[in-house]
Amino acid sequence: MLTAARLRPPLCYTFPFAMTKFATESVMSPEMLAKYEVVIGLEVHAQLLTHTKIFCGCSTRFGDAPNSNVCPVCLGLPGTLPVLNKRAVEMGMRAALALNCTVHEHSRFARKNYFYPDLPKGYQISQYELPLATGGWIEIEHKGETKRIGITRLHLEEDAGKSLHDGFAHSDEKTYVDFNRCGTPLSEIVSEPDMHSPDEAYAYLTTLRQILLYTGVSDCNMEEGSLRCDANVSVRLRGAKEFGTKVEVKNLNSFRYLAKALEFEIERHIGVLESGGRISQETRLWNQSSGRTEPMRSKEKAHDYRYFPEPDLLPVHVSSAWRDEVRRSLPELPTAMRARFVSAFGITAYDAEVLTGTQALADYFEAVVKAGAPGKGAANWMQTELLRRLNDSGKEISASPVGPGALAELVTLVESGKITGAVGKKVFATMFESGRTAADIVAAEGLGAQVSDSAIEQAAREVIEKNPDNVAKFKSGNEGVFKFFVGQVMRATKGQANPQAVNEIVRKVLAE
Numbered sequence: 001m002l003t004a005a006r007l008r009p010p011l012c013y014t015f016p017f018a019m020t021k022f023a024t025e026s027v028m029s030p031e032m033l034a035k036y037e038v039v040i041g042l043e044v045h046a047q048l049l050t051h052t053k054i055f056c057g058c059s060t061r062f063g064d065a066p067n068s069n070v071c072p073v074c075l076g077l078p079g080t081l082p083v084l085n086k087r088a089v090e091m092g093m094r095a096a097l098a099l100n101c102t103v104h105e106h107s108r109f110a111r112k113n114y115f116y117p118d119l120p121k122g123y124q125i126s127q128y129e130l131p132l133a134t135g136g137w138i139e140i141e142h143k144g145e146t147k148r149i150g151i152t153r154l155h156l157e158e159d160a161g162k163s164l165h166d167g168f169a170h171s172d173e174k175t176y177v178d179f180n181r182c183g184t185p186l187s188e189i190v191s192e193p194d195m196h197s198p199d200e201a202y203a204y205l206t207t208l209r210q211i212l213l214y215t216g217v218s219d220c221n222m223e224e225g226s227l228r229c230d231a232n233v234s235v236r237l238r239g240a241k242e243f244g245t246k247v248e249v250k251n252l253n254s255f256r257y258l259a260k261a262l263e264f265e266i267e268r269h270i271g272v273l274e275s276g277g278r279i280s281q282e283t284r285l286w287n288q289s290s291g292r293t294e295p296m297r298s299k300e301k302a303h304d305y306r307y308f309p310e311p312d313l314l315p316v317h318v319s320s321a322w323r324d325e326v327r328r329s330l331p332e333l334p335t336a337m338r339a340r341f342v343s344a345f346g347i348t349a350y351d352a353e354v355l356t357g358t359q360a361l362a363d364y365f366e367a368v369v370k371a372g373a374p375g376k377g378a379a380n381w382m383q384t385e386l387l388r389r390l391n392d393s394g395k396e397i398s399a400s401p402v403g404p405g406a407l408a409e410l411v412t413l414v415e416s417g418k419i420t421g422a423v424g425k426k427v428f429a430t431m432f433e434s435g436r437t438a439a440d441i442v443a444a445e446g447l448g449a450q451v452s453d454s455a456i457e458q459a460a461r462e463v464i465e466k467n468p469d470n471v472a473k474f475k476s477g478n479e480g481v482f483k484f485f486v487g488q489v490m491r492a493t494k495g496q497a498n499p500q501a502v503n504e505i506v507r508k509v510l511a512e
């Protein structure tokens with residue numbers, strides 16, 4: 001007989017991830033923590049960006065009326081048969097290849113049997129013995145060093161529906177079920193236990209998310225549950241060969257929760273071991289309001305699910321031609337793009353990391369440089385003025401009122417000395433608010449269209465050369481003729497030079 005606690009589904013946690021860096025607060029002494037080595041592996045479920053479900057033609061759109069995107073197949077009605085969505089396999093391949101996995105020619109779907117109200121068939125179609133891809137890796141940056149984290153496997157599966165416990169007329173006595181999510185395609189990405197701190201787990205999840213976004217495999221929208229994460233964590237005495245007993249932590253619905261839950265769990269493990277106790281292998285849930293993990297159920301083993309090959313689907317066959325075609329369609333990935341930005345545009349590694357934060361940001365930067373702005377100047381203006389104002393106004397880069405061409409014009413005006421940096425900032429503020437161009441604002445508001453010192457000097461030399469008589473007068477002590485030179489230089493620079501600068505430069509050249 002199954003206990004109530006074991007009826008919880010493995011896939012029932014959809015909460016927003018929040019991109020917030022965390023602070024480590026430890027109640028344990030550094031000496032105590034240093035005695036142990038932490039071992040962490042992550043399982044990430046990413047919803048694949050297909051229009052239709054993995055085994056039927058129902059829409060995968062988020063937010064539609066409950067139970068409106070359903071059909072006999074995804075409701076698991078008797079007599080129906082699933083048909084594999086080719087696009088879902090292709091999306092899985094894109095992710096697998098970007099994660100340096102081997103995509104297998106033959107893979108197979110399996111039935112994972114468990115009972116839960118949001119799983120109408122009574123089983124989930126997943127991949128088990130023969131996953132789509134295995135043996136990959138990604139590189140993470142941590143404390144200024146690059147570290148490789150292994151990817152054990154990437155497999156395809158269908159999502160379950162959603163149990164809704166609040167917000168309805170009889171929620172106090174009933175649970176409602178929405179089957180819209182049933183059959184939505186997921187890729188489950190399992191890492192090797194290669195991470196040794198919450199920081200590394202954070203860096204891994206960040207990097208993985210970025211790759212999935214760049215490849216267009218998933219929108220990774222954490223608020224809509226498109227990206228979900230479970231962590232396997234254990235500790236062992238430093239130098240020990242055997243792994244410690246691992247605990248799976250679920251409900252890690254934000255980057256911050258992931259870090260906090262890992263910190264809590266690491267200290268709990270060490271506390272138990274130090275007091276002579278044993279860690280029991282179990283699944284725990286992160287409870288954000290109490291700031292603790294809590295036991296959920298004893299960890300189910302594979303045999304609990306009674307896996308067997310899915311009899312209603314043919315094995316999946318991926319030809320090498322198809323695999324190569326998908327590989328060719330992959331975009332430049334963030335790591336390669338960062339290296340190229342540094343070498344081609346002369347910006348720092350830090351700048352490159354910020355500017356490749358999203359594909360949209362990277363595209364914008366490249367467009368600014370293409371429109372004629374120097375790389376360093378473009379990088380500086382984007383990271384200071386542009387990102388700050390976008391952030392303050394809650395706008396995405398794609399909705400920026402200042403386009404790449406317009407920013408390039410402003411950066412060029414500043415870099416060529418036509419306007420000062422301080423004037424440039426004022427001009428940028430007006431551009432952002434009004435959508436007008438820099439040249440337009442500078443002309444209309446008489447912001448000097450400041451002429452560079454070298455241009456003033458050149459004009460001064462020309463004026464002086466053409467007027468030897470007045471030079472002689474000036475040199476013989478006629479101070480009044482100085483105004484003549486200033487006037488001529490102002491005319492030559494169309495009144496756009498800074499008068500103070502013209503005065504100083506004319507006096508300097510006359511004194512030569």
Ligand SMILES: [Zn+2]
Pocket residue numbers: 053056057058069070071072073074075183
């Ligand atoms: Zn359907």
